[in-house]
Amino acid sequence: MQPGRFYFCRVFEPDQSAPVIRSIEANKETGIITIQAEGYQEILWISCGRVVLSGPTFDPERARQHDRYVRAMLRGPQGDTYTQPFRLTDRVAP
Numbered sequence: 001m002q003p004g005r006f007y008f009c010r011v012f013e014p015d016q017s018a019p020v021i022r023s024i025e026a027n028k029e030t031g032i033i034t035i036q037a038e039g040y041q042e043i044l045w046i047s048c049g050r051v052v053l054s055g056p057t058f059d060p061e062r063a064r065q066h067d068r069y070v071r072a073m074l075r076g077p078q079g080d081t082y083t084q085p086f087r088l089t090d091r092v093a094p
Contacts (some may be wrong), residue, residue, distance in 0.1 A: 011079035018079030026086060031060040033070070033086055040074040040081070047071075047088075060088060 008016035019040035026033045035043060039044055046055040047066035053059070069085040073082045 006029055007081055007083045009081045013078070016078035017076075019074035019076040019081040021074070021081060024083065031058075031088060032048070033058040033072075035072055035074070037049075037074055037081070039078075041074050042075050044073045044075065045070050046073055058086075 007021055011018050017039065020038050021030060022036040023040060024033065024035050027061070036056070038044070043056050045049045045058045045062070045063065045066075046071045052063040052066045052070065058072070060066065063070070064087060068088050069086055071085045072083040074081040
């Protein structure tokens with residue numbers, strides 16, 4: 001947690017599970033972020049409280065009006081999983 005690499009989950013009922021993130025790759029040069037996960041129905045990329053893109057890959061060239069950060073929300077049938085924000089400047093940093 002000290003380097004700032006974590007995510008959190010919310011489940012709808014006790015003994016259920018939220019989507020599980022297996023890996024996240026962030027290309028610092030292109031700003032493209034890709035998530036590998038299990039147990040999700042959709043992945044939404046959120047910036048300033050708005051969905052700016054959907055799918056397992058965030059590409060700043062395709063996103064609608066994002067701000068200086070984006071976070072992923074993985075929606076699942078039993079709960080949701082959220083990443084910490086990724087800074088979007090000249091490089092991507094968690």
